[in-house]
Each structure stands twice: as structure tokens, then as C-alpha cells.
Amino acid sequence: MKLDYNGNSNLEYNLFKSVGARMTSTFYGYSGFYGEYCLRSSLEYIYAKYLDYMKIAWTYEQKTYVLSNEVRYKPDFLLETGEYVEIKGIFNYQNDLPKIQRFESEYNAKVTILQEKGLRQLIKDTPFVFEHLKQEWKSHAKVRGMDNFGKRNPMYGVAQSESTKAKIKAKANARFADPSFKEKFLNSPKRKAYHESRKGKKTGALVPRFLLTCEICQNSFEVIQHKASKRRFCSKHCSIQAQHGKTSTTNSDIQTLAHTFALDNYETLLSVKLNKLKELFQPLSDSIQKEHNILDIRTICQIVTGKPCSRKELLYYLREYAQKVRGATAKNKAVELEDKKPLG
Incomplete structure (x- = not known):
């Protein structure tokens, strides 16, 4: 997608060259309040600050439009000029672009797609610093990340107005006035499963399980089908025992x-x-891995020497063993590289 910035703060995109392309951007998914609006990212906050600085009146997600294919679309910003601005960190051309094009043609509107690169260029002539505004938004008292449950949700504790409650009620009544919708809702499998789960009953088909025997403790245990060929041990404890050769x-x-x-x-x-040393002990590690399925060299060192140690200590241990068998001098120190000898 090719984005060009001009003096009128409009971003034009070349549809002929951009279809199928994808522009990635840094993720700024922190939602929070700016004035009366709950913005969903720091990019939207930066653009809102820019509009206020330029004294351009705006509203945020003011209306949801229903397209001819029954897809709903809610533009981000509506400017006083009647222009819509869509703020995108990552723009999905395959899903988002056809929806925006359909909205423009059906509602005779213009949508400007603004991404991070264009936003940086947009505020270049203002006193704002992009990174400072981003950190300012993240440090805002009511800004939260993607974990938006409970008290971490910016809307937590915010009461809906009576007019909003009336709209929700009227919309729900209108939907349930349709007999087909009401029947579909009452017979929904998800609704039945929800109520059954509230009663403490298990819902859904039970997955068949297979009985296996642990290779370490010889106890029997059950696993689901796709894990039957991979599981060898009944617990993590037995798995660790097998891995570390206990x-x-x-x-x-x-x-x-x-x-x-x-x-x-x-x-x-x-x-x-x-x-x-790593190259020296590699054949030994390979043979142990092949016969006993132990990969960790530290585990091998502990089994051989009887205590946790390094490759260097394993080297001295094997030298000492060779001395006892061959009568050689095993205390000879390993040869140091010239550049590793201490100066002086």
C-alpha cells in the first residue's frame, strides 16, 4: 500500500498497486479515555491530540453503518468537514479494504486511511513528539492494555445513561419480536450448554481416553487419543527422573x-x-543421547562425576580415572590458548 501525505492532511492510497500487500506496524493496543471518548490505541490518541491542536472539530465512532452485504462498519473519526478517518496500526487489505470501499460507494463518503508512517509525517510540523505522546498515553491513569477484564477495563464502573439503557432495551425487544430469532435463541446449543454448566453438569461429547503404563513407576494413567503415542510417563516427576537418569x-x-x-x-x-571441550565430548553426548535419551551435558556430568560440575571438571575427572587405569599423570592442566593467558 502506497501512502502519500499532502498539505491538506489527506492520505491517498493507490488501489491498483496495493491490493494483496500488507504493511505492518508497531502494536499500540492501549485503550483509555480522552475527554468523553474511549480511544482504543495510542495512534488514535495522537491523532486526536493533533486535531485538537489544529482546532478541527471531531467525533469518535459516532455511528455504525449497515452495508448492503449486512456487514457493519463503524469509522473511527468523523471530522467537521464530513470526512471520515480510519486509524490503522496494521491494515488487513483482504478484509478491511473491501468493506471501506463498499461504504464509500454506498454512502457517498470519503474515508482516509491513516497509519503510523503517515501520522508521524502529519505531526512533524507541530510541537508534538510522536514517542513522547505514545508514552504519555500508556502512562495515562485510565489506560489499559489488552487485558480488559474487570477493573482493568476502562469502562469498569462507568454507568450507562438512561437513554442508552432505553436504546438497548428497545433493540432487544425488537429482536425478540421476531419469532424465528426467538426460537433460534431459545434452542441455541450454546445457551443450553451454558445453563447445564451452571448446574454443574458436563456438556459436550466426552473424548475417549486410553490407559497407559508409566515407564518409571509402573502406575496406570489415562490420556486422550492424540497424546497416546507420545506420553511415556504419568507425571512430570517421573519424566524428570527419566530425563536425568536417576x-x-x-x-x-x-x-x-x-x-x-x-x-x-x-x-x-x-x-x-x-x-x-564441547567438540571433544560431543561423541560421548551423542552416544548417551542415542542409548538413554539424555540431552543435557550438565546432567551427564553429574551422573559421571556424582556432583554438579562443568565440562572442565568432567575433563579432570576422566583424566584421574585414566591415571588409575594406565598409571599416567592425570593432573596435567588443559592447554590454554595464547590469548587467554593472563597478562604479565
């Missing part, structure tokens, strides 16, 4: 693999550089 059988097998690795790579253990 059984004596697994510990002894891994220690045997490590000792064999130390004897086969004894010369390399004596001359390896500390920045090459």
Missing part, C-alpha cells in the same frame, strides 16, 4: 560409556584446549 541402571551404564571414552581418547584428554 535409576541406578542408567547411572552405571552412562559411567561405563564415559570411562570407555576416557580410555579410548586418553591422549586427546591430555592435550585438549579448554575452548574445544
Whole structure:
């Protein structure tokens, strides 16, 4: 979508080049009150501040229009000039553009689409700073993010006027005056499920479950169908035990693999550089992963040495083991790189 700004604060978009495109923008979804209106984002707040600075009268979401395809559309801003302005952080061309075009043709109106880039250009000649206004809106006392439930909702505790209540009541009565709508509402599956759930009854079809046996504790447990092929353990506790090799059988097998690795790579253990330990122990890690499905090198180090340690301490442990078997000097320090030796 190509947006061009001109001196009349109008944004023209090239429909021939923009269909199917998508312009992304930073998310500013913080709603709150500005004057008598509840704005839905900091972009709308910045534009409202600009209009007030330019002394342009405006209203916000004043009316909802019903289009010929029964889609409802409520423009953001209506200016005193009769022009509509739609503020968009992210503009969905596939869904929003046809709706706006239909509204323009059916109601003989003009809608200006204003995004972040155009808004920044719009306030360039004003005393406002875009980032300052954005932070000002977020720090506003009644501004809330997308978590709009309960007291976090800007409309929480705001009482509706008697005229608004009368409009809601009249609209509800008009809808229920239609026999087809009333029958559809009373027989709605969602309505029935809601009332059943209020009585403590489970609603909906029960998903079939399968009985499995835990590989660690041998207890039986149930899972739904799509998890039956993946679940091996009944709980997180058993899963951690399997992952970290807490059984004596697994510990002894891994220690045997490590000792064999130390004897086969004894010369390399004596001359390896500390920045090459990961490459040195990679074959050992791969074999343990293949046979015991343990991935974490820290877990492997703990099983082999009997205490939490690093690769460096694992290196010294394997050297000491090799010394006992071969009678070699295992206390030789690993070779340090020249640029890692202390100065002086």
C-alpha cells in the first residue's frame, strides 16, 4: 500500500498497486479515555491530540453503518468537514479494504486511511513528539492494555445513561419480536450448554481416553487419543527422573560409556584446549543421547562425576580415572590458548 501525505492532511492510497500487500506496524493496543471518548490505541490518541491542536472539530465512532452485504462498519473519526478517518496500526487489505470501499460507494463518503508512517509525517510540523505522546498515553491513569477484564477495563464502573439503557432495551425487544430469532435463541446449543454448566453438569461429547503404563513407576494413567503415542510417563516427576537418569541402571551404564571414552581418547584428554571441550565430548553426548535419551551435558556430568560440575571438571575427572587405569599423570592442566593467558 502506497501512502502519500499532502498539505491538506489527506492520505491517498493507490488501489491498483496495493491490493494483496500488507504493511505492518508497531502494536499500540492501549485503550483509555480522552475527554468523553474511549480511544482504543495510542495512534488514535495522537491523532486526536493533533486535531485538537489544529482546532478541527471531531467525533469518535459516532455511528455504525449497515452495508448492503449486512456487514457493519463503524469509522473511527468523523471530522467537521464530513470526512471520515480510519486509524490503522496494521491494515488487513483482504478484509478491511473491501468493506471501506463498499461504504464509500454506498454512502457517498470519503474515508482516509491513516497509519503510523503517515501520522508521524502529519505531526512533524507541530510541537508534538510522536514517542513522547505514545508514552504519555500508556502512562495515562485510565489506560489499559489488552487485558480488559474487570477493573482493568476502562469502562469498569462507568454507568450507562438512561437513554442508552432505553436504546438497548428497545433493540432487544425488537429482536425478540421476531419469532424465528426467538426460537433460534431459545434452542441455541450454546445457551443450553451454558445453563447445564451452571448446574454443574458436563456438556459436550466426552473424548475417549486410553490407559497407559508409566515407564518409571509402573502406575496406570489415562490420556486422550492424540497424546497416546507420545506420553511415556504419568507425571512430570517421573519424566524428570527419566530425563536425568536417576535409576541406578542408567547411572552405571552412562559411567561405563564415559570411562570407555576416557580410555579410548586418553591422549586427546591430555592435550585438549579448554575452548574445544564441547567438540571433544560431543561423541560421548551423542552416544548417551542415542542409548538413554539424555540431552543435557550438565546432567551427564553429574551422573559421571556424582556432583554438579562443568565440562572442565568432567575433563579432570576422566583424566584421574585414566591415571588409575594406565598409571599416567592425570593432573596435567588443559592447554590454554595464547590469548587467554593472563597478562604479565
